[in-house]
Amino acid sequence: MKIAFLGSRGIPARYSGFETFYEQLAIRLVERGHRITVYNRSYFIKDVRGYYRGVRIISLPSIPSKHLDTISHTLLSSLHALFQRYDITYYCIVGNSPLVWLPRLTGSQTLLNVDGEDWSREKWSGFARWYQKKCEWIATKASRVIIADAQGVQDRYREIYSTDSIFVPYGANVQTNTGTETLQKWGLHPREYILYVGRLVPENAIDLLIQAFTEVNTSKKLVIIGDASFADAYRKHLYALSDSRVVFTGYAFEQEYAQLSSNAYLYVQPSGINGTRPALLDQMGFGNCVLVRNSPVNMEVIGDYGCWFDENQGQGDLKSKIQLLIDNPEIVESYRNKVTERINTYYNWEWITDFYEDLFQRMVSNMSLISYDSYLKQKDKIID
Template sequence: MKIAILGTRGVPANYGGFETCAEEISVELARRGHEVLVYGRKGNYNDQENYYKGVRIYHIPRLKGKVTETFSNTLLSMFHVLAQKVDIIYVMNTANSPICIIPWLLGKRVVINVDGLEWRRKKWGWFGRNYYQFAERLSTIFSDRVISDSMGIRDYYLERYKTDSTFIAYGAQIEQSTRPEILQEYGLEPGSYFFVASRLEPENNADLTVKAFEKVKTDKQLVIAGGANYKSSFIKNLEKTTDKRIRFLGPVYKEGHIKELHCHCYAYVHGNEVGGTNPALLKALGYGNTVLALDVPFNAEVIKDAGIMYQRSSEDLAEKMQFLVDNPYVRSTFSTKAINRILEDYTWTKITDEYEQFFKDVMAGAFKKGVNEKELIRTS
């Protein structure tokens, strides 16, 4: 098959979940003999490189800006890909669904990964929230099939838009520390800190984590890695804490640094409540972290019994953190469970297998013909 992937910043991945997914599945599909094109944003990587591990990469311009960047880059990428005679156009991000009308009108095979419920993010004003809800509806019209990254998102599209979708999660690698000396750059010791690695946006609840940690009796630190790609009063308010045990590292992009910060933390705190299967949560499990996760359906679906769920209150999170501080022996149990959880359902090999079969089904016109998905799986 010849498959084009649009709507990400490009590969190699150095930013978020879409990029990691694009890299992992494109490289593996190319290794299996498929021809894969990945479109990214000019200026994000070395624009002189045309191939990455067997994947053809294109660096396409974009209009910089929180609102314009994704849409403009995907639109220009779409015009380019239509001249490439690909079998399947795979578009990531609900925001790009209006663009899918172009290949849809031309009779091209196009699928879209809708990710989480972007309109619930508090950074968006009235226009942004309504645009994303409008784009959700269009994604069910201008595509051969919607991909949902969690069963919770699949249920949402069934209930709200009466549209079934194909559930394919993100994946993670099982990784261990290889450069422990990196911790010295941050003045940290192994096991001496709780860790958060996330975009610092309100719906990821870093403020709740800060308030909770302020209540915990420990000499450990709370280390927060992340920022926002826009000016944020939320971050300014976070940094007003007077607790000297809390440290803000800002965005951490140096190769291998996030991995080492994960691998040596005492526990990882995951406060995201909006998305579907969250790549940051999967990474934490893949590193063998003891995970404290906000109790929302998307997180519970991933965690099962491999971590500790907390309610949306600083008191409850503080109680769970204090429990881990007072009972360090439980960490080894959760570390083993975390790794087994990834091996059970979220290896990139398994995820790529699912994508490969899905693309074959799209090629066969199964979804256009209205074949029942359960029957399709049974007969594949």
């Protein structure tokens, strides 16, 4: 099949979960003989042209501002896609929903991965927030298939818009990298730091994590991997909250990311906005004990394989749980010993690729569609 992925910053993944998802799925589909195209933002990824690991790369410009960057690039990508005759056109980000109908004019089957409640993010206000919320309704009309990355998101679209979607989780790779070169660069030691990974934006609640951590009695450090575009004020706010134990590394990829992840003592996910956090799955794949806010989506992901703090009690409970896990390394080790089972038995990239391949084929053949869980049961996969 001829398949295109639109709406992200592009691959290789250097920004967020959507880029990681596109890269992991696109490469696997190429290996299975499909012709895959990913649309990149030319200002963001400048060193990749032509092909990346067998995936065709189309680099197009955008208007690089907070409100117009994504939609302007996706518009150009959609217009280009009109002339490519893709069998499948896959969009991400609900704010792109007004454009999803375009490829359907030439017979392409479209999917839109809506993520969580994007309109509720603190970066949106006024018209932008209204637009993002309106895009949820538009998504139910414009796309052939809506993809939800968590069952909580699926429930939301069913309850509010009376629209069925297909739940497909993100995946993760079970892996480890015990190298320490990156740790030495930042003055770190194995198992002597707590880790957070994500964009430095208000909805990710990094300020909550820093405030809780600075009250913890420990010599361990807090390492924060990530950055964000158009978020200078929040970044400065985080710096002001931090003490000498907090280390900001900026973005980290490939070997640097793997080393920092593999050697962490504990991973903390303080945010609770609906939508699965691929970084959380990544850290479970690295075998880390994870501590998350007890939002429905986070609890859905970790099952019985991680720890949680009460979002209603906020900073106080987060501080207490971090202290508890630092003071009781045997608890951390017990979760570390079993957490990868969760990835292998549900969040498995190969199984997810199998499902998408089946879903795409059903769409182009006009066959009835089935859920991810139903597919796994048909294939005798294990569901935890």
